[in-house]
Amino acid sequence: xxxxxxxxxxxxxxxxLPYLVLFCAFxxxxxIYGLGLSLFQWEVLSNAPPRFIGLGNYREALGETYFWMALxxxxxxxxxxxxxxxxxxxxxxxALNALPEKSGGFFKAAIFAPTIISISVAxxxxxxxxxxxxxxxxxxxxxxxVKVPWITENRWAMKSxxxxxVWWTLGGPMVVLLAGxxxxxxxxxxxxxxxxxxxxRRFFHITLPLLKPVLLFVIVMNIIGSxxxxxxTFMITRGGPELSTRVLVQYIYETAFASYRLxxxxxxxxxxxxxxxxxxILQFRLVRERE
Amino acid sequence: xxxxxxxxxxxxxxxxxxxxxxxxxxGKSTGIKPSRKVVIRFWNGFTGPDGRTILRLVKRFNRENPxxxxxxxxMDWGVYYNxxxxxxxxxxxxxxxxxxxxxxxRFIQAQVARPVDDLVRGANGIQExxxxxxxxxxVEKDGRHYALxxxxxxxxxxYNKKLFRExxxxxxxxxxxxxxxxxxxxxxxxxxxxxxxxxGKNDQWGYVFTWYRTNMYTFxxxxxxxxxxxxYQKCVLDSAENVEAxxxxxxxxxxxxxxxxxxxxxxxxxxxxxxxxxxxxxxYMLEDLKRQKDLDYxxxxxxxxxxxxxxxxxxxxxxxxxDLSGEHLDAAWRFAKYLSDNSLDWADGGQIPARKSLMESxxxxxxxAQWEFAKMIPYIRYIPRVPFALxxxxxxxxxxxRGLRGNVSAETALSEAAANVNKIIKRQNEEQKRSKP
Numbered sequence: 001x002x003x004x005x006x007x008x009x010x011x012x013x014x015x016x017l018p019y020l021v022l023f024c025a026f027x028x029x030x031x032i033y034g035l036g037l038s039l040f041q042w043e044v045l046s047n048a049p050p051r052f053i054g055l056g057n058y059r060e061a062l063g064e065t066y067f068w069m070a071l072x073x074x075x076x077x078x079x080x081x082x083x084x085x086x087x088x089x090x091x092x093x094x095a096l097n098a099l100p101e102k103s104g105g106f107f108k109a110a111i112f113a114p115t116i117i118s119i120s121v122a123x124x125x126x127x128x129x130x131x132x133x134x135x136x137x138x139x140x141x142x143x144x145x146v147k148v149p150w151i152t153e154n155r156w157a158m159k160s161x162x163x164x165x166v167w168w169t170l171g172g173p174m175v176v177l178l179a180g181x182x183x184x185x186x187x188x189x190x191x192x193x194x195x196x197x198x199x200x201r202r203f204f205h206i207t208l209p210l211l212k213p214v215l216l217f218v219i220v221m222n223i224i225g226s227x228x229x230x231x232x233t234f235m236i237t238r239g240g241p242e243l244s245t246r247v248l249v250q251y252i253y254e255t256a257f258a259s260y261r262l263x264x265x266x267x268x269x270x271x272x273x274x275x276x277x278x279x280x281i282l283q284f285r286l287v288r289e290r291e
Numbered sequence: 292x293x294x295x296x297x298x299x300x301x302x303x304x305x306x307x308x309x310x311x312x313x314x315x316x317x318g319k320s321t322g323i324k325p326s327r328k329v330v331i332r333f334w335n336g337f338t339g340p341d342g343r344t345i346l347r348l349v350k351r352f353n354r355e356n357p358x359x360x361x362x363x364x365x366m367d368w369g370v371y372y373n374x375x376x377x378x379x380x381x382x383x384x385x386x387x388x389x390x391x392x393x394x395x396x397r398f399i400q401a402q403v404a405r406p407v408d409d410l411v412r413g414a415n416g417i418q419e420x421x422x423x424x425x426x427x428x429x430v431e432k433d434g435r436h437y438a439l440x441x442x443x444x445x446x447x448x449x450y451n452k453k454l455f456r457e458x459x460x461x462x463x464x465x466x467x468x469x470x471x472x473x474x475x476x477x478x479x480x481x482x483x484x485x486x487x488x489x490x491g492k493n494d495q496w497g498y499v500f501t502w503y504r505t506n507m508y509t510f511x512x513x514x515x516x517x518x519x520x521x522x523y524q525k526c527v528l529d530s531a532e533n534v535e536a537x538x539x540x541x542x543x544x545x546x547x548x549x550x551x552x553x554x555x556x557x558x559x560x561x562x563x564x565x566x567x568x569x570x571x572x573x574x575y576m577l578e579d580l581k582r583q584k585d586l587d588y589x590x591x592x593x594x595x596x597x598x599x600x601x602x603x604x605x606x607x608x609x610x611x612x613x614d615l616s617g618e619h620l621d622a623a624w625r626f627a628k629y630l631s632d633n634s635l636d637w638a639d640g641g642q643i644p645a646r647k648s649l650m651e652s653x654x655x656x657x658x659x660a661q662w663e664f665a666k667m668i669p670y671i672r673y674i675p676r677v678p679f680a681l682x683x684x685x686x687x688x689x690x691x692x693r694g695l696r697g698n699v700s701a702e703t704a705l706s707e708a709a710a711n712v713n714k715i716i717k718r719q720n721e722e723q724k725r726s727k728p
Contacts, residue, residue, distance in 0.1 A: 044380065045397055045678050046722035133499075133551050134561040145490055152554055154698070240555070242693050257373050258681040 038266035045260050057267030067268060069243060070251040071275070073158065077233075077247060078226045080162045086219055088166055089173035094207075096174075097181045108178070112171035119168075123235020126164045127151070130236065151237050154244040161232050161245055168232070169225075173218045180214030181207070220283045227276045248272050328360040329622040332385035334375060335607075336368035340578045344640045345630075352629050359622040361387075379403030384612045386623045390438060392429040392606040393674040399437050400678050404610040406435040410624045417631065421646045429673050430608050438608035439627050440645035441634055444574050445604035445671045446505045447664035448594065452587040454495070454568045458482040469591040470569075476594045480549040483568035493548065498569040499561055500540075500553035500695065504684065505603040506571050507691040508674065510536045513597030518675050518687075524720075526683075526712035528690060529705040536597065537694040537701035545697045553695045574664045577641035590660035592667045604671035606645060643668070679715050686711050 013020075038057055042050035061067045092111060096104045114122065129136045130150035138147055150160045188206050197205070208215075230249040233239060239246030248268065256265030337345050342365050349363045364385070366374060372394065378384050384403050398404045411417050419427065422440060430438040448469055455467035460479055462468045470476040480497035487495050500506055511518070514536035517527050543550045551558070562570040563583055571593060580588050593602050609627040611620070630637070634644040635654055643665045644650055656662055677683055690708035694701045 041722075043719075043722045044376075045400065046719060046726055047401070048722045048726035051725065127557060128560070131557040131560060132554060133494075133496075133558065134564055134566065135557075142488070142490070147492065149552075152552055238555075240692060241696060242698065243689060254685065258685065259679070260376075 034266040034269060037263055038270050040263040042263040043261055050263065053263075057264045058271065060264065061268050061271055066243075066246075066251060067248075067271075070246055070248040073233075073243075073245055074227060074229065074247045074249075074272075076158055077162065077229050077245075078223060080159065081165055081226050081229075082219065082222050084162060084166050085170060085173055085222055086215070089170055089177050089218070090215070092170070093174050093177040093181055094203075096178055108175070111174055114168050115171035117168070119231035119235060122164070122168055123232065127236050130160055130164075152241060154241055157237050157241055157245045161236055164236060165229070165232050173222065176218055177211070177214060180211050184210045216283075216287050220280065220287075223279055223283070224276055227272065227279070328358060329618050331359060331361045331387055331619070331622050331626055333361050333363045333387045333626070334371065334385045335363070335365055335389035336371040337389070338365050338367050341575070341637075341640055341642075344637055348630060348633055348636060351633075352626055356622075356625065356629075359626065361626055376401070376403070382614075386612050386615060386619055387627060388610050388612075389441070389607050390610050392426075392438075392440070392608055393676065394680055395430060395437060395608065395610075396432075396676045396678045396680060398610065399432050402613055404437045405613045405615060406437055407439055407611065408436050410611075410620075411436070411439070413624075415624070415628065417628065417646070421648050423645065423647060423650075423668050425668070425671060425673075426606055426645045429606055429676070438610045439631055441607045441609055441630060442637060442642040443604055443606045443645055443668065443671065444642055445602045445664055445667050446502075446509060446571050446573050446593070447602065447660075447667060448569060448591045449562065449572055449576070449580065449660075450569045450589050450591065451562070451565060451567065452589050453565065454483050455479070458568070467589060469589060470594040471592075472594055473596045476569075476596055477549075479568060480543070484549045493551070494566065496549075496551050496561070496567050498550055498571075499558040499567050500550065501556060501559045501562075501570050501572050503553060503555055503691040503695065504688055505573065507537070507695070508672075508687070509571065509593065509601055509603045510540065510596065512601035512672050513595065513599055514539075515598050519677070523675070523677055524716065526709045526716065528687070528709040528712065529702065533705055534701045537691075537705065539596075540695060541697045541701060544695065553692070555692075574643060574661060575641045577660050590663045592663060600667075600670040601672050602667045602670060604667075604673060606673075607642075679719055682715050683712055686715075 037050075039052060039054060040050040041053045041056065096108055099107070132138060132147065132149050132152045135150065137150060141148060149156050151157045184207065188210075189202055192202050192206060228249055229247050230253070233245045233247050234250050234253075237245045239250050249272070252265050252268045252272070255261050255268065333349065335345065345365075346363065349361050353359070353361055365371075375384065375388055375390075376397070379398065380401060380403070390398055390404070395404075411419060417439075423443070426440050426443050427436065430436050430440055450467065450469045452467040455461065455469070456465075458479070460468055460482060468475075470479050476498075483495065483497035484493050485495050486493050511533045514532045516530050516532035516536060519526055540550065544552060558567070559570065559572065559576070559579075561567045562572075563579065563586060565586055577590075580586060593600075609630060611623055611627070615623055631646065634642075634646065635649050635652065638644045638649070638655065638661055639658060641661070643661050644655070649655060650665055650668075655665075674680065674684065686708040690704045693699055693704035
């Protein structure tokens with residue numbers, strides 16, 4: 001019996017091994033290496049050997065305008081994208097759930113399709129859509145006499161990126177929520193109808209409570225993912241106008257791979273990690289209390 | 292029971308072996324058979340139409356030189372520079388690689404590239420006097436030249452002939468007449484800019500800003516401005532001439548409204564759509580226009596808008612790995628010289644060769660736009676060659692953008708950028724001091 005158990009454990013780890021090796025080599029080790037790096041002043045361009053400066057990089061980041069601008073842009077993005085995607089996905093999932101299986105399939109595929117497109121392609125496409133003078137959206141709006149400065153005005157640019165991101169990422173959460181909706185037993189609704197509950201009451205008293213675990217999962221994953229936004233802003237606005245959409249990951253990328261300030265870049269990555277960790281812990285606390 | 296156990300053991304062993312052999316295989320390069328040929332790896336960032344041109348040249352070279360095998364690898368410029376720099380630091384740079392003259396400094400400083408003076412002056416060399424002086428100077432440091440310039444690509448004036456004719460900007464023979472100075476430029480702006488669809492807003496423009504960097508850099512220099520002090524120890528981006536140049540354009544954009552709010556690269560689409568009279572863009576955009584059959588465009592040198600003629604330019608240059616020797620060095624140089632000797636084929640796709648003898652050839656005179664843009668070579672200006680070029684350009688781009696958009700004054704935009712660049716200089720100097728014990 002014990003032998004069998006040991007061999008079970010052995011095979012468990014054996015099958016985990018390929019992923020474990022990759023995880024250690026490409027995620028865990030770089031992570032630890034980066035933590036060490038963040039304590040050094042290391043400028044590849046200067047030929048000078050790395051120098052230990054303790055928390056100097058962290059101090060520099062916290063005192064730098066660009067860092068706070070980038071963090072602010074990231075927070076603005078998260079604050080706008082998470083409610084938009086979650087509400088949008090929920091509404092569409094509800095609508096699709098109400099449709100018969102056959103016609104629902106087409107819409108499901110259509111809404112999921114953008115998720116498959118690579119960000120470089122989607123980004124280039126939407127940059128053309130958004131172009132103020134010569135773009136597609138403004139060509140459509142021209143008959144109405146409206147000209148939206150999609151990505152040329154600071155107050156519009158981030159909203160446009162959010163709009164594009166909703167289109168690009170809505171499919172994933174929608175599929176998860178739809179699966180969640182399908183699991184809610186039909187009897188509850190029937191019983192509620194017989195008791196005279198309308199559609200709105202049914203939604204708030206049956207759908208929402210039963211969907212909560214799925215919904216919370218979608219929200220948490222969305223927030224974590226949104227903090228790491230990079231591709232959309234990099235492709236569409238390049239961080240502009242006037243750096244108003246330069247998010248933290250882009251700034252880290254530029255610091256580490258354009259300025260070759262590896263220590264400073266690592267320090268900012270760890271600061272971002274701390275921000276995400278704090279948010280995640282708060283959310284998990286919240287979930288556990290509710291449950 | 293026993294049987295199943297045995298089977299699972301067997302399967303997992305096979306999986307393990309497969310996995311290990313997969314890992315072991317990662318290190319090896321596959322597909323290249325060993326031969327007695329000298330293999331030259333050649334890296335560059337030519338991923339556009341220029342990539343096809345260079346591939347043709349590489350193939351031709353391989354055919355004509357059976358003892359050498361050039362293996363070319365192309366990557367997007369951004370990715371390319373990262374990869375090349377890291378490979379260079381680790382001593383694994385390719386034998387031959389392309390670097391822009393403006394990015395050269397860090398490759399010299401990191402000792403990735405090798406001086407070429409001995410090769411150029413050697414038996415199979417090239418006359419130094421064949422290079423235009425400022426192009427040859429762009430690859431020089433402390434008396435040594437670190438690359439073989441392949442081409443030079445300045446920005447110049449593309450203009451829409453149809454819009455010029457419609458606006459009546461023509462010479463005696465009725466041919467469109469591109470502007471050559473500030474008055475003619477402003478005249479073209481006011482005549483071409485107008486509201487076509489009658490909604491009260493202009494939708495046809497005399498000129499648009501395309502790439503802020505090349506356009507603004509040109510204008511600052513035309514106004515007589517400087518970016519750095521001659522010793523590169525101080526950034527003077529906020530000098531009076533520079534502020535005046537930025538103001539000149541913000542006035543045209545925001546007060547006179549004859550230039551649309553800048554949109555960087557995307558405005559180039561407007562020129563291709565025939566809604567824009569003039570754009571100052573690189574000779575490398577020519578390929579784009581050639582494919583646009585319905586666009587009647589012309590090419591001319593930039594007009595003199597400020598006091599001093601100037602035009603932004605850069606060069607693709609051919610560099611060699613630091614520690615090349617023997618047959619590899621010989622093969623690498625033969626390949627580089629072949630590219631240089633045949634750079635008219637390269638120029639055909641929208642470049643200007645770096646060598647005077649080729650620029651004076653009949654074939655080059657037949658390349659209309661290239662020939663027009665080449666007239667600016669005496670006064671082309673490269674981006675200041677500092678080791679922190681990428682950081683500097685980030686600040687420069689931001690300053691140009693903020694200045695032109697007019698949310699802050701030209702002084703603020705330029706002086707904040709100058710202060711940031713000076714901080715970078717200070718940091719670099721401190722690090723530099725530490726590296727020299």
